[in-house]
Amino acid sequence: MATAFVLFGSTGDLVKKKVLPALVLLSAPAVTVIAVGRRSFSTVQYRNFIGLADDALLDLQYVQADISESESLIALSTVLHAYDTRIFYVATGYTFFTPIVMGIERFGLHICDDVKVVFEKPFGVDGLSARTLDARLKQVFTEEQLFRIDHYLAKEQVHALVKRKMTDQVFEERLFAGHVAKITLRAHESAGVGERLSYYHTTGALKDMIQNHLLQVLSLILLKTPRVEDAETMHDAKDAVLESLSLGKPEEQRLGQYASYPSEVQKAGLPARATETFARVTVYSSLPRWEGVPLVLETGKQLPERYAEIVILYRDGTEEVLEINPRGETKHADGYAFLFTELVEGKREWFAREDEILEGWRLVDELERMKQTIRFTLYPDGMLPL
Numbered sequence: 001m002a003t004a005f006v007l008f009g010s011t012g013d014l015v016k017k018k019v020l021p022a023l024v025l026l027s028a029p030a031v032t033v034i035a036v037g038r039r040s041f042s043t044v045q046y047r048n049f050i051g052l053a054d055d056a057l058l059d060l061q062y063v064q065a066d067i068s069e070s071e072s073l074i075a076l077s078t079v080l081h082a083y084d085t086r087i088f089y090v091a092t093g094y095t096f097f098t099p100i101v102m103g104i105e106r107f108g109l110h111i112c113d114d115v116k117v118v119f120e121k122p123f124g125v126d127g128l129s130a131r132t133l134d135a136r137l138k139q140v141f142t143e144e145q146l147f148r149i150d151h152y153l154a155k156e157q158v159h160a161l162v163k164r165k166m167t168d169q170v171f172e173e174r175l176f177a178g179h180v181a182k183i184t185l186r187a188h189e190s191a192g193v194g195e196r197l198s199y200y201h202t203t204g205a206l207k208d209m210i211q212n213h214l215l216q217v218l219s220l221i222l223l224k225t226p227r228v229e230d231a232e233t234m235h236d237a238k239d240a241v242l243e244s245l246s247l248g249k250p251e252e253q254r255l256g257q258y259a260s261y262p263s264e265v266q267k268a269g270l271p272a273r274a275t276e277t278f279a280r281v282t283v284y285s286s287l288p289r290w291e292g293v294p295l296v297l298e299t300g301k302q303l304p305e306r307y308a309e310i311v312i313l314y315r316d317g318t319e320e321v322l323e324i325n326p327r328g329e330t331k332h333a334d335g336y337a338f339l340f341t342e343l344v345e346g347k348r349e350w351f352a353r354e355d356e357i358l359e360g361w362r363l364v365d366e367l368e369r370m371k372q373t374i375r376f377t378l379y380p381d382g383m384l385p386l
Contacts, residue, residue: 003031003344004083006076008067008100009091010035013195014120016050018151019091022336024058031344032059034079038066067096073103084113087343091120093199094129098136105140118147118343121212122203123352126368127361134354147343148352152213154335157324158220161310165225172225174314176289181315183221184296185214187308187324190382192258192301193277201270205255205279206367209299211360215242216352217324218283218297221310222290231349235356241285242359247366248282248294255279256377256385258302274376277301278385281367302381 005023007015015035023033035046046062063079066072080086086109090100097119104110104117117137124130137146152158165172174180187209193200200208219238226233247253256278265272278300285295308324342350367374379385 002083003085003087004080005031005033006080006086006088007033007035007091008089008096009120010037010046010062011039011049012091014091018336019089020050020052020058022340024052025337026340026344032061032083034076035060035062036065036067036073036076037062038064040064067092067100067103070099070103070106073100073109074107076109077107080109080112086110086112086115088115088117090118094122094124094133097133101137101140110140114346115141116145116147116343116346117141118149120149122207123148123212123357124361125207127358127365130357130361134357143354144348146354147348148354148357149339150212150216150352151335151339152217152324153350153352154339155324156335157322158217161322162220162225175221175312177291177293179314179316180290180293180312182294182296182313183218184298184311184313185218185221185309186311187214187299188303188305189299189301190303190306192260192264192381197264197268198270200277201265201273201275204276205299205301206276206281206364210279210281210297210367211364212352212357214297214299215245215360215363216356217310218295219356222285222287222295224289231347234349235353239353239355239359241287242356244285244287244290245283245295245359245363246286247363247370248284250370250373251375252282252294253280253367253370253374254377254385255371255374256300256379258300259378259380260302276376278303278377278379280385281363283363300385302379303384304382 007019009015041049041062041064043060043062047060052058061079063075065075088104090097092100124133219241222241223237226237255276257275258277261277262272280296280298283295283297284293285291305327306325307327310322310324312320339350377385
């Protein structure tokens, strides 16, 4: 069965640095990658542009189309007629999601034996936009055909945590309020915003990391592990956790911005904004299993070290540290090859479901409304805000 993997946003950094290298690792002989972009490239020119090695085993074609104009996707009609399985991978800004889906619908590109459509974050800019987008997508695709990527769900250490919860009864039984005093989930970056400035400046740490990655991992820590391991049961358990979460008091939250950020913004010709490059968010769960336990999510740029970890503080004073991205490693596996394998096979467990996305936005929307009452700190580059 011939499969077309159609890449929208094919000239972006994400595709160059993560998506295409993962597809090379996947190296499924029956998969053809069709890169869509507005630039006037030949396939050879595109391979050179993205730095794909001549000996890379990847069946690749380039198709020129302007994704901001739905009618331009007619160029894909001729190319796709030979493929009975089609995966549309949307790695663009949120504002292009709807025009792309409209073009797919207009030219019947989704009409085939098997179709899937994949979206990179952000899935909307707030709860309202996410619901509006989802309603539009459901006019063309079913929920079973929609895959929302969160690469934190593909990390080996996250999988190891879930497996341990399922197989280590002692560990699972200790994970409740009677034993646990506090849980902290950290994802620190030592670099600044860099090339993502134009995106990050209107997004900030809350929407870039808290709404998706950290809340997804937190839900896996807190859920009561299902006896049966299947995608929908796992999603139901995660959603039950996310629905139970509420924000702590404003004084339990902290936002900040690293010192050199304003000069980066000025140099780029962007308007000054109080964009948070650091966020420490405290939430609580109403589930009896976790009642009263502070759950802290912390992320930021220009911090002393790059790492991600889960710290469980037990009531007896001991700590357990579960590494996600270990300290000292300059490169961390992002799991895209794993996710693409799951995607091709139609497995949904390690992707985010619609209701989980909306619960994340519920909390972040509330934080946005609360911002004026949250302490905002300017912190030196390379230092943790006090």
